[in-house]
Amino acid sequence: MRNDDPKTLARHIVPLVRPSDVLFAVGPAFDGRDPWAAPQLLLIGPGQPPRGVTATVGAMRWGTYSVAGSDPVRLGFWTSQELSAIAETVEHLALAARVPAVRAHFPRLDTGTRKLLHDLRRGEVLAGASEAALWRERLGLDQLHVYVAAIHLRRFAARRRQAEGLLDDGDVEDAGWMLSECGAELLAALLATTGETNPRRHWHPRLLRLHEKTVGADEAACVLRLLRHGPCGRDGADAIRAALWDADRLHAQILRRCPSLPDSSARSATVARNP
Template identity: 40%
Template sequence: MTLDELRDLVPAIRPSDTLLLTGSVNGGLAHRNSVLDMLLIGSGTRSSATGAALSPSASYTLGAGRSVHVRFFAAEALEQIAATTSRFDEALYEPAALACIPRLSEDTRLLLHEVRVGFGLLNPSIAQAWREALRVDRLHCYLAFLHLMRHRARLRSAISYTMDGDAETTQWMIRESVEELLALVLAAAQETNPRKRWHLRLLRDKEVVVGQESVSRLVAALCTWRHDIPEYLDEVVALSDDMIALSARLCTEIVGVLDME
């Protein structure tokens, strides 16, 4: 891919813009039908070649017929997000951490992940400046905190439903609690991809860090539909204790959060 192709791809690209290769191709998760995902960051509003406003998300085709999906974010919008991510440390270390954790949507978490791991195609030095401004070096700590809270909330719900004799809802909440537990372990291992469809594959990729036994236990708990609900719940409670302890070793920042509870 040449710079001329990139400029033809998005006529609105300016010399000061930042363009990152993101998505499954950049992350080593692509398959034969994967499109090229890119993130374009620049100032102000844009117009396409037709004069219409450039949409936040658009698809294009290169000369070779390869599909490309481009997401555009104005620098002004990222500056607003940076005001929130500057509170990552505060949320992790203040006594009132459980109440003041920043609220980031999944789309925002995806954006931060893409900035964190995206490959710079245009102006990589500006991309690095954005990484620093957005505190993406702390993103995994924030996500570990977030998924820990979600896991525990769902596990408490599962325990409540099983006491009420609601087996189907109990099993559903157990499964969701394990999904959050898996996401916690990934975040503790510094994997910040928020797309759940990739989490099992990413967990396999982290086996050296997480350990083969831990991977096998998480996969078994998530991928098996169980009929003995009390036994299943007991196994997940034990798994929860072990995976939280593992996560605390991998990401010591959440130790303080555990002490607050």
């Protein structure tokens, strides 16, 4: 058994944890990406962090600690107040998914917040199981993949419009770059349809390979072509327009794969065109 497995970590960290706290093991070592990566812990609690944890209320901080002679452990602290504020944003997201009038003010979840939600969803609870269950329910983590898909499809729609505008202006080079951005957004949305919510873009191609049987070989090949596409000679504009048509078809397939997404929230901003 590794000296940094969850049970060993819990035995040495739990004494720092108060009854109202929750301790998770998170990161690539515990969500299936890299079982040999350095462990990371995430602590949630009200007010000031417990003794031995360096953090300030209202600030998301990480520190590095050695536990019983093991390799250094990354430990992050989030206050209950911070999570309550995130829960309000998530509630707004859920409302925006149901009510068209709210979608004009679609809430924003930055990468750091989405990383936190992903960790809370996929992490292993080491202490405070009942509190962890309450937070997972309040944060709507069972629907996190739906929110992630909606966020990235909206971004895809915006980047697609930019690509079309650049082509109309004769700026083929920047349109090719924007096409790769369209591919990145569709890749994140496609992964979300499998339940994958990791927001780190550099992990997405590897995660696509892991989920290729679920998403389908054709869809995986299509999104990778979009990521790697670029302008090519005088035929570049036509090639990019053809690739945008492929992107639209992949967008429609993502909507079919994720029926929880309302069509109007993700489809309205994208107008498919024949190449």
